[in-house]
Amino acid sequence: METSTAFTDRLGAVLNRPGVGIAVFLVLVSIAMSFVSPFFLTWLNWANILNQSAFLILLAVGMTVVLIGGGIDLSVGAIAALSGGVVAWLVSAIGFPLPLALLCGILAGTLLGLLNGLIITRLGIPDFVTTLATLALIRGILLVWTQGVPIIGYSSNGYMMLGGLRRLPYGLTVPEFITAFLVIAGILIMRFSRVSSHLRAVGENPEIARLSGVNITRIKLASYALSGFLAGVVGVLLAGRLGTVQPNMAAGMEIQALAAAIIGGAALSGGRGSLVGAAIGALTLVVIQNVINLTGIPPVFETFVIGSVILVVITFDRVSGIVSGRRAQVAG
């Protein structure tokens, strides 16, 4: 009797972990889809899904770090586009060697992230206003700079490989490895470094963090710089994959990254979030897109479905939180 309640308690605790619920959802959808479309569970399809989700996973992880620190970064899509533009332009117009251009592109992304952090910490402008404004600013700069004309003529075999347009054996791609490396590094840092507890403290209660001697400004700056860095990585890889840089490249990806982070258990109120959850959340969104494609639903339904999924997830999360909160109160 006692062991069974202990077991259900343990099970409840596991299910309550960020990302676990959505992972279960993902498995269920996959099983259901395997009946609808025999193609769904093939390696080829999953190789596609993984290749497509690599970028979103990186952005979602960056977003999660910012969310844990109590912020939000709506400018990641625009930063990615600008970073990609920098590489494309340096290679095609100036003739930089690719590795140097890539470095410059990632650096540009990191600096823009740092700029977000500086505006937020120095001028005291709320996070979402700042990044909403820099989203418009960066996009605008890209538009003015390119005059709306895509940048082309920078592509090469190596760059295509890097962007995942060309595949390695077994259908694997370079971005998948880069993503895997960065996400694992992130998970290790969040597990073993004090940065993790400082970040959570700043996000949950900046006043307590300050009283404990945590340098809030530095943590905030670092989280935005990291988010900018990851957006920069995404941007330069995406430029390789697409072969052209449109001024509206990666438009709306910030919303998807945010959605993935929140589906993965990050809280907008700060302090909470899981990198693994964010990765699973991103994967879920890509699988939903994949399902829409495979089932022959017109692609115009995609925005609606994703918006609805976010709405359902946050509502469900809240309602189950209220219910389990009641239960806990009764038990205590």
Added chain:
Amino acid sequence: MQALLVRLLRIEGASITLILLLAVAIFGSLNPAFLGPENLAAIAVQSMFVLIIAVGMSFVLTSGGIDLSVGAVLGLSGGVTMFLLTLSVPTVLAVVGGLVVGTGFGLLNGLLVTGLGLSDFIVTLATMGVAGGLLQILAYLRPLRGAETDAFTWLSYGEVFGAPFPIVFGFLLVLACAALLNATVFGRRVQASGMSPAGANFAGIDVRNVRLMVFALSGFLAAVSGILLAARLASVQPALGQGYELQAIAAAVLGGTSLAGGRGTIVGTAVAALLLGTINAGLQISGVDPTWYQVFVGGSILAAVAFHQWSERYVDANALSDAASAGSEISSNPTH
């Protein structure tokens, strides 16, 4: 000089009106054709669509919330009306249909935010996706054009007392909403709720109810704007309304509405919306690349918020120093 600056900073909408006049003067001197009454009227009409949702946004911001879905709801409401027109539904019913959908989305936002205690930011972000997605589906089902009735076209091209209807409508709307926010019981409750949700609650204000109404109002105004815009464009594209929420926020904060809640000005917001329209048109007429407009929108939000924070500190510091002399007299007053 200092006192003058403090006083000027305190008058709502004064500084933004000055900036608007300055912008008109600059563009006029660059190109005298800019000052033609036809052109100015056209700019005003073009500005009305952002103006109307910016007014709604001002209410939401003043109540301490934010509504990112207004752009998408604007597009969807216009799309629904157009959709109904293509089905040969009478104009009045088609317009009512658009209004119901917009207000419904506003209510949905409000219910999710107040009923479940969800963050308004994420809720309206999600409904932005839902509404925007629905418009894409509508546009996929049927081309949303070529069904305008005369009555529908009149909404954007008709004239009242010799002035274009949208301008007359916008003017009346601003008057009504300014009165609503500044002179009525409801407006006072909106301000109190945004200024201090706990304080308002303990003073007997049903803050959740206030916020629900404000979200509904924002959705309704987005629908109004979307229907007028659909009439103006005579067609609805699947992406109609995208990015309008940003312009609405920009107009509201430029006008002097606080993002932190509690303080809002409808007149200032309206003037700022006209300013955004003027700059958009002015860039085009003076041959500047119009893509700069977006840079301006983004930059202006940052600048306006930073300026507000500075001016508040400035007014506070200077007002405190003169209150301190009077205040010491108050506190030294012996208590009996």
Added chain:
Amino acid sequence: MKIEPVEATHTALPESLLQIGGLLKRFPGTIAVNNVSFAIRSGTIHALVGENGAGKSTIIKMLSGVYRPDGGEIRIKGQPVDITSPHVAQECGISTVYQERTLIANLSALDNIFLGREILARIGGTLGLTDRQAMRSAVVELCRDFEFDPKLLSRPVEELSALSRQIVEIIKALAFRSELIILDEPNGGLSIHERQVLFAQMRRLRGRGTAVLWVTHQLEELAGMADEVTVLRDGKLVGTIDGAEARTDRVVRMMVGRDVETIESFVTGAKGSAAIKEHGKVVLRVEGLSDDTDLRDLAFTLRRGEVLGIGGLQGAGCSRIVETIIGARRMTSGRVLLDEKPRRIRSTRHAFAAGIAYVPNERKSRGILPTFSIAQNISVSSLPAFARMGFIDRKKEASTARGFFDALGIRARSVGDQIVRLSGGNQQKAIIARALAAKPKVIIFNEPTEGVDVGAKIEIYRLIRDYIASGGAAIVKSSELVELLGLSDRVLVMKTGRIVGELPGLGADQDHESATRLEEKFMSLAAASGVN
């Protein structure tokens, strides 16, 4: 009775670890700490006592780098220091256990204890990698002392009981070899046994040569524990006395001074009328009220012309009762009747509509609407009364406010001034005016004199009395005993969500018991252990 301020005797002695000289802190409308000087020696327990609002917390916050002083100096071992941030305070060897909970819910107990002061790993420490094993073994002994299962160290604190969280807070402060440890009322909510453990730790710290600055309300424990006791009143130093001489009655007299006399004389002045007065019909009846915390099955009545006090130790549920009655919190069962008619109160709006007005505690965040004018703050609870067709009549609003200025003695330049610019007492009177403007049947006061000076206190008591005399009824929740017993006709004593007793107020007391005797009775009810 007048107490001569006792000069701090140890200021000049070399063993002084920390010296405070002429410390000053102003807040808008009030001086929180006014020219306070005392010294703390190493290897001693130095108690800091005073009523709420006497300035203890402000001093602590200046010592721990939360507030910057507006004047005076702080010296450590004779060297002037400028404690600009909590970090600097830690570097000066000062660590603090705050009165408010200061744990991050989503972090493990261990991470909380070492937040900002992690032990870094030898390899990778520059990357911020921590040595969890070293951190764990650094506190495992402390955990044993406090009977805190070290296994719980890796659990998020939100999963721990309230008591365990409190222990984690204490371990957090003790875990570092600080030269000065500040304990800001650390023992609220601890059982007697746990308090003994805490005291043993404090003595051990003293034995190690550490200085302990101990802020406490438990005056009876002073004589046994403290080496020195510094008493504050209204932001000023009353004096520092030897711990051995710190008998409760002496300390109480130093703490309350003129306060208690004025309040007592005020109460006795009103006594005649209060004792004779016939209470009217029942205005408010509460039946079987329970909520989703520990409020269970509460029932009481309030009659016209009566003041009902509600008191108890922190966490007893007094605030929750009143917030539930006014609809700010949900009740799971029970009902509220006004004039014997059941009213459904599910929001504060319903409460005001039913005739219950509320004067909240925490005036700054819950009472005032800061950037509204005084007139707007007064009218906000009864706006429809000032409106025609939904439009507010500003002239009527202003003239009503002016009426309250005269009636309540609100001192300000004009009714159009922003309320934040007023002193605490005047703000509080404006909030009371707001409640009166709603023409209520009952006013509920939550800490009616929180953060106001003595003069304004008496004025507020008079306002409450006047309101009662004019046929009103009031509930007063207060954590100041003299105020609670002095204002009320009856006092309900709360403990862990239940009513554990009822006492007569000072004014209505038939047996004419002394204030001290009543206070003792109250404390024995409120602090009794083992009832549940």
